[in-house]
Amino acid sequence: MNLNALIDSLPGMEIITDPTQVAKLSQDYHTFSPVLVPKLAGKVGDIAIRPSSEAEVIKVATSCAKHRVPVTVRGAGTGNYGQCVPLYGGVILDMTRMHNIPWVKPGVARVEAGVKLAALDKKASYCGWEIRMAPSTYRTATIGGFIAGGSGGIGSIQYGLLADRGNLLALQVVTLEDQPRVIELRGDDVQKVNHAWGINGIITEIEIALGPAYPWAEVIVTFPDFMAAARFGQALGNADGMIKKLISIFASPIPQYFTSLRQYIPDGTHAALLMVAESSLELLPGLVQQHGGQITYQKPAQEPGKGGHLAEFTWNHTTLHARTVDTSITYLQSMFPNDKSLEMVEHMYHHFGDEVMMHLEFFRVNGVVIPGALQLVRYTTEERLNEIMRYHEENGVFIANPHTYIIEDGGRKVIDPEQLKFKQMVDPHGLMNPGKSKVLSFQSQN
Ligand SMILES: Cc1cc2nc3c(=O)[nH]c(=O)nc-3n(C[C@H](O)[C@H](O)[C@H](O)COP(=O)(O)OP(=O)(O)OC[C@H]3O[C@@H](n4cnc5c(N)ncnc54)[C@H](O)[C@@H]3O)c2cc1C
Structure with missing residues (x-):
């Protein structure tokens, strides 16, 4: 070197x-x-x-x-x-100096890879649009990093995951060939680089689909019973006529880690943190009542970027807040099977009790709403953590293992052959983020 x-x-x-x-x-x-x-x-x-x-x-x-x-x-x-x-x-x-936004049109934007998600959201909002989904790190994360490293988040209840057809429209990448080229991938070809952890070319520009920027109200609902909270989340997710951006459900004692929200969530209760379009709010109290919940907090929509957001307690920010209080806590990333009765959620909730605290994020997968989960785990040993993940998998719960730096051992399981072919073309010397994939790498070349 x-x-x-x-x-x-x-x-x-x-x-x-x-x-x-x-x-x-x-x-x-x-x-x-x-x-x-x-x-x-x-x-x-x-x-x-x-x-x-x-x-x-x-x-x-x-x-x-x-x-x-x-x-x-x-x-x-x-x-x-x-x-x-x-x-x-x-x-x-x-890539953070590459933060230009060449254009925003109704429903679509073209941006450089280092643009922060919050900056794109702000720009798009001037013409009534917003990013369809964002990780809870949207204030700091870049769009290139979200596409190469993330998967979905706030908004996924409406639009699914980033990898779903139509969310990502085009990617421009620079190759690591002896004579680097600029390649524009459009349509389904974007999947050759999506969530590839920076091993398949340097993303320089992105064309991404936008959604209408609704005025989003924020709501906290509490429940005396966890499964009632979970069923409420499923019912709200299934209510196709109600526009929502976030349905996060937390089993007690997780809400106790949300220091600034504790006044709205009495100890021992389970909570739902929601973002719902103001136009759909009228329908919410009835649904809450049906599931035995109580609305304890409601904030009208604000301009993007203003004030604290409930979203910053959800997705993996939940883990961040818990770890601020107790650094021994870690987490899982999972997807429960499509089962409206939430039988497996209930089973896991009781089976692991306080060792694996239930945190559900409802989102849309192939047209159906299911609970994803980023459960908080009271960590003891790596063996026990693996045993917990194995038990989930044996019971049909998909685990995207967040405790590995090898792409195939995480959510991907195997690299798509098209992605592999693309990798071999754009990175013939195996120089891109070497060691993160089991395929051709710097290590095996040198
Ligand atoms: C508290 C917390 C909450 C989170 N919540 C979510 C969530 O809700 N949803 C979610 O999906 N993720 C979540 N994440 C993970 C992460 O924040 C997101 O994936 C985020 O979008 C990453 O963006 P970044 O700019 O920080 O990327 P980085 O961490 O800098 O990079 C991520 C990956 O992308 C590659 N990469 C970055 N830029 C490029 C580029 N231009 N070209 C090619 N490869 C590139 C990097 O090599 C790396 O492999 C969370 C993380 C934390 C710490």
């Missing part, structure tokens, strides 16, 4: 060599996993580069390919599986 030659070949570019800064830029939120922390300890890049345009990205790619230097692309570094922790040093390619 000839770093000096690489640096010399990139005059005028923002290059960070200070080891403390580079070490910071080599981190992400894998710290939520006690399994990943020791495995990724001490893994840092050699230098970081912040390109400000596609032309600069091409220059970096050319130089890295020539000098066989690994490249780990980075957005805001909020990924949870060590996706942007470099295993073999090299260059951290920080």
